[in-house]
Amino acid sequence: MSEAPAVALTFDAEHPDRPHHRADATDRILSALADAGVRATFFVQGRWAESHPSEVRSIAAQGHLLGNHSTYHARMTLLTDEGLRTDVGRAEGTIRDLTGVDVRPWFRCPFGDGHDDPRVRAALDELGYRDVWWNVEPFDWDPARTAQQVERDTVARALAVGDGAVVLLHTWPGTTAEAVPGILEDLRAAGVRFVTVDELERLP
Numbered sequence: 001m002s003e004a005p006a007v008a009l010t011f012d013a014e015h016p017d018r019p020h021h022r023a024d025a026t027d028r029i030l031s032a033l034a035d036a037g038v039r040a041t042f043f044v045q046g047r048w049a050e051s052h053p054s055e056v057r058s059i060a061a062q063g064h065l066l067g068n069h070s071t072y073h074a075r076m077t078l079l080t081d082e083g084l085r086t087d088v089g090r091a092e093g094t095i096r097d098l099t100g101v102d103v104r105p106w107f108r109c110p111f112g113d114g115h116d117d118p119r120v121r122a123a124l125d126e127l128g129y130r131d132v133w134w135n136v137e138p139f140d141w142d143p144a145r146t147a148q149q150v151e152r153d154t155v156a157r158a159l160a161v162g163d164g165a166v167v168l169l170h171t172w173p174g175t176t177a178e179a180v181p182g183i184l185e186d187l188r189a190a191g192v193r194f195v196t197v198d199e200l201e202r203l204p
């Protein structure tokens, strides 16, 4: 029998921009992960970190992997090289000041924008970052989707990808907070091994 498929749950931790956000969503997600003994990867937006320092410290203290999700959550392709360096560097400093963690090399482009843009990639590379794409997207940011849909799609698509699945979730939707315990339970029952993105041999 082959080794259990490795699945990385990733959460973008950022200011919510949709109506189904819940103030306690991040804490509920962290509790569910702690209850299940699962480590995940959190891409933290600098401006969100500035306004939610205790959540950021909890993410780090609970052993999750931290990545950089920019300062302003602007589309990277809209920024000049100098603007990109300033934006990315400021988030890096904010997270380091709060947690002591150096988030490099882990980065996720806001909206995924710029991930395939040679200029953005070169600028990130120069700063010591690798952009982390995903291959499972349950669209939890969409207020039209229920927690049941988010749970069902995450589980089905992660199992369809199998080893090397990287799931894109967010820390702020109430639906995500509701869905995470079932996602953990169902994927574990299916024999999945949960990993952080630094443990994957190949990123999507």
Ligand SMILES: [Zn+2]
Binding pocket: 012, 014, 069, 073, 109, 110, 111
């Ligand atoms: Zn984002």
